[in-house]
Amino acid sequence: MKFLIFSEDGSNICGIATKLRDNGEVYGVTIEGEESKCLQYGLKEVYALKGRPMGDNCFKALNKIDLTNFDRIFISSSPLGRDIAGMIASSIRSIVITEAFDFHLEGENIRTKRFFFGGKTILEEESSAKVITVQPGSFEPEKVDGNTPVTMADLEVSSITLDQEVEKERSGTDIESAPILVSIGRGIGKKEAIDQIMPLVEAVHGELSGSRPVCLDYKWLTEERQVGLSGKKVKPRVYIALGISGQIQHIAGMRGSKTVIAVNKDKDAPIFQECDYGIVGDLFQVVPKLVSALKQ
Amino acid sequence: MAINIVVLIKQIVDIDQLKTDPNSGEPLIQNIPLRIENLSKNSIEAAVQLKEKNGGKVTGIIFGTEKANSAMKEAYAMGVDEGFIITGYKGNNPAYTASIISNKIKELGNVDCVILGNQSADSYTGLLPGLLSTELNMNLLGNAVSISEEGGRFKIKRVLDEKDEIISAEKPCVISVTQEINQPRLPPVLQIMAAGRKPINASAAGAGNFETPKIVSNIAPKSDRKRQLFEDMDKGVAEVAKAIRGEMK
Ligand SMILES: Cc1cc2nc3c(=O)[nH]c(=O)nc-3n(C[C@H](O)[C@H](O)[C@H](O)COP(=O)(O)OP(=O)(O)OC[C@H]3O[C@@H](n4cnc5c(N)ncnc54)[C@H](O)[C@@H]3O)c2cc1C
Numbered sequence: 001m002k003f004l005i006f007s008e009d010g011s012n013i014c015g016i017a018t019k020l021r022d023n024g025e026v027y028g029v030t031i032e033g034e035e036s037k038c039l040q041y042g043l044k045e046v047y048a049l050k051g052r053p054m055g056d057n058c059f060k061a062l063n064k065i066d067l068t069n070f071d072r073i074f075i076s077s078s079p080l081g082r083d084i085a086g087m088i089a090s091s092i093r094s095i096v097i098t099e100a101f102d103f104h105l106e107g108e109n110i111r112t113k114r115f116f117f118g119g120k121t122i123l124e125e126e127s128s129a130k131v132i133t134v135q136p137g138s139f140e141p142e143k144v145d146g147n148t149p150v151t152m153a154d155l156e157v158s159s160i161t162l163d164q165e166v167e168k169e170r171s172g173t174d175i176e177s178a179p180i181l182v183s184i185g186r187g188i189g190k191k192e193a194i195d196q197i198m199p200l201v202e203a204v205h206g207e208l209s210g211s212r213p214v215c216l217d218y219k220w221l222t223e224e225r226q227v228g229l230s231g232k233k234v235k236p237r238v239y240i241a242l243g244i245s246g247q248i249q250h251i252a253g254m255r256g257s258k259t260v261i262a263v264n265k266d267k268d269a270p271i272f273q274e275c276d277y278g279i280v281g282d283l284f285q286v287v288p289k290l291v292s293a294l295k296q
Numbered sequence: 297m298a299i300n301i302v303v304l305i306k307q308i309v310d311i312d313q314l315k316t317d318p319n320s321g322e323p324l325i326q327n328i329p330l331r332i333e334n335l336s337k338n339s340i341e342a343a344v345q346l347k348e349k350n351g352g353k354v355t356g357i358i359f360g361t362e363k364a365n366s367a368m369k370e371a372y373a374m375g376v377d378e379g380f381i382i383t384g385y386k387g388n389n390p391a392y393t394a395s396i397i398s399n400k401i402k403e404l405g406n407v408d409c410v411i412l413g414n415q416s417a418d419s420y421t422g423l424l425p426g427l428l429s430t431e432l433n434m435n436l437l438g439n440a441v442s443i444s445e446e447g448g449r450f451k452i453k454r455v456l457d458e459k460d461e462i463i464s465a466e467k468p469c470v471i472s473v474t475q476e477i478n479q480p481r482l483p484p485v486l487q488i489m490a491a492g493r494k495p496i497n498a499s500a501a502g503a504g505n506f507e508t509p510k511i512v513s514n515i516a517p518k519s520d521r522k523r524q525l526f527e528d529m530d531k532g533v534a535e536v537a538k539a540i541r542g543e544m545k
Pocket residue numbers: 184185186187188210211212213214226227228229230231232242243244245246247248249250253263264265266269281282283284334415416417475
């Protein structure tokens with residue numbers, strides 16, 4: 001079988017390639033500058049696209065590589081990836097499975113798992129899907145010997161123009177690899193309250209993460225720290241949820257944690273259904289007590 | 297410029313009220329009320345704001361069932377001018393949905409932009425923006441947190457992992473929005489009453505020959521959490537500190 005993997009982030013190609021490489025020839029497509037990240041994972045060839053990537057011109061470039069040549073096309077899920085997946089879906093009349101976090105090839109078919117009903121259920125499907133979007137971080141990348149050759153290809157000029165670009169402040173943290181996460185929700189009330197949480201983060205040698213409103217609406221934390229269905233999927237040894245109600249879209253991102261601790265002043269908060277230890281109370285009273293208990 | 301806007305509205309079961317069977321994990325869908333999908337509401341709000349600013353018309357399309365009237369009335373109350381319900385929706389099948397909706401949009405003609413959610417809150421598919429842009433041959437401006445129009449060009453701001461971008465394209469455009477774009481309005485009572493009297497156009501979807509995946513299972517993931525709840529703060533803190541210390545070794 002022949003597989004194609006697309007991601008604008010070269011590192012997202014590695015895990016999917018690792019999963020696929022024993023089943024056939026795997027080709028990768030990424031953006032110029034990203035290709036170096038995925039050359040040690042047993043891919044047959046990597047195409048690096050030169051130019052400013054938008055949905056339309058990436059789709060055209062993929063068509064030039066000739067999508068009909070491949071048995072299956074995997075796209076790492078991202079805003080760009082999903083736009084392209086939709087475009088491909090309309091050009092090759094096939095079932096498309098989106099947001100898969102696990103899959104198995106079953107002869108001519110593929111078995112996939114994804115969340116459904118906003119994260120309340122896991123939907124397992126079997127289909128002949130030719131296009132599958134995959135959640136980043138779903139498969140562990142493993143290197144192999146040898147180096148993948150790179151082919152450069154040009155992106156056409158997009159009909160979308162970039163008028164302005166604002167680089168974002170990035171702390172370069174990687175909450176997915178932190179052994180302990182202290183995660184904050186709307187319950188902390190204001191950005192300044194983070195100062196009161198930091199002693200706990202330090203006491204557990206952990207990292208700070210947060211719910212979607214904290215990272216996206218209020219921007220108290222940067223987006224790379226968002227946990228959830230539309231954020232990072234984390235599996236720390238300990239996940240400490242402070243002032244997070246535990247909506248299903250949040251749970252979907254931290255379900256893999258080993259031990260979950262929740263602090264919430266509402267006894268009926270849904271997070272208490274998804275925790276190992278729950279303390280009902282004001283987080284601003286609980287956190288200092290916990291810090292001093294840990295220091296003893 | 298007065299803008300001819302189409303907004304796509306999905307009706308879903310209220311997933312916030314949805315429970316799963318504690319034993320089998322099956323979703324208990326019976327008797328769960330229907331409501332407008334989250335991102336569709338953001339889309340309506342974005343469409344109505346765009347019309348309020350530039351003039352024009354907002355046309356709502358629901359590919360749904362006979363039960364979609366309530367959703368369209370709510371959309372009217374929020375400011376949608378005319379609504380089309382296409383019945384025959386049987387479930388999540390993006391390719392089929394896109395073909396039904398794009399046929400309707402072509403039939404309407406003269407559309408400047410199609411506004412829809414970037415990923416619906418229940419199925420979380422996110423394919424319709426790309427599908428529709430190809431099928432309607434419109435430029436795709438994806439994941440907007442703000443939309444404006446100037447001289448026949450649409451401009452959006454979008455938030456990516458590493459940067460924020462302002463991008464623009466010539467009309468007609470498909471514009472997908474994220475939930476951060478706005479806070480959907482709660483329409484006043486008078487508007488809701490007026491909306492109830494407004495006619496809704498209805499038609500049935502033509503059959504489509506689209507394969508669907510076979511569902512192996514659709515159940516809640518198992519949770520083996522201990523669920524030890526402490527209302528006594530000091531006792532809770534002691535237990536939690538012990539558990540954390542155990543994991544820090
Ligand atoms: C398509 C879609 C995708 C989404 N993706 C994500 C995602 O990836 N991640 C995510 O997190 N959300 C996501 N959401 C949003 C999600 O539905 C919830 O809105 C969000 O998780 C709520 O965040 P929160 O728990 O911080 O806030 P709230 O729900 O407002 O909860 C705040 C909690 O703090 C408690 N509290 C208040 N004060 C205190 C105090 N002093 N001490 C202790 N407790 C206190 C309250 O009792 C409450 O339970 C998504 C939604 C949709 C529709």
